[in-house]
């Protein structure tokens with residue numbers, strides 16, 4: 001059962017989220033049509049899925065939150081996406097060999113050209129509205145290669161929200177899990193959750209003592225604990241000296257679950273994007289256009305009549321022979 005648990009530290013400017021994905025995560029792996037991912041890729045993807053779930057439950061964005069890593073190593077692209085109802089999907093494109101113990105940089109940042117992008121794509125865009133995208137490198141301030149996705153995302157959160165954030169992520173073939181601890185903005189200050197800007201507060205990044213203490217406790221959480229312990233045990237072990245205010249967990253229908261937003265209509269639009277000549281040449285060569293979804297494994301087949309219909313619907317007809325006058 002996949003679950004999201006949110007909590008506040010009573011009286012302190014600190015909040016937290018713990019996610020534990022089981023069926024939602026194993027379904028993502030099961031849907032992989034082209035064979036299992038190499039182990040380090042699987043674990044990276046699991047951490048990405050846990051991370052987007054944490055970020056979405058933290059900011060409650062009305063739309064898709066997409067985390068992409070554009071790699072310069074054997075992993076060319078890794079994508080994890082979460083909708084506002086916690087529908088999740090993820091995939092990765094792997095080219096070439098991956099060592100069984102490959103580090104993050106060996107996967108995606110061999111030549112320090114790897115990048116991580118976080119896109120917030122609103123559900124109901126007004127005309128001309130663009131998705132917001134933030135891009136962070138996979139290196140730290142001294143240009144050292146970062147070896148943990150959590151560190152990459154902590155940089156992003158500090159940059160985009162101006163709030164200290166601690167992340168712990170872990171995944172194997174059964175569980176993808178994560179813990180997020182974040183300092184709350186000073187009372188009255190504007191943040192992503194809305195609210196009007198209050199009086200000026202001095203910048204508290206890196207200096208709030210309550211946050212620092214709780215972040216250190218959070219960072220002591222071990223991978224094995226995160227993967228094998230239940231949520232109550234984890235929170236008790238880490239924060240037994242703190243007073244937690246727990247929210248009703250999100251699980252079952254309201255919780256994280258696998259779902260793919262692909263459809264025949266969308267593939268149709270993609271074929272339209274190819275242009276009529278390209279589309280017809282594929283049909284001439286193979287008898288149909290077949291498109292497989294990288295996320296859910298669904299196969300869409302378009303025969304010559306389907307393809308003709310796609311273009312006919314736009315009013316574009318195949319180039320006819322020149323008319324005689």
Ligand SMILES: [Zn+2]
Nearest residue numbers: 260262293296
């Ligand atoms: Zn799909």
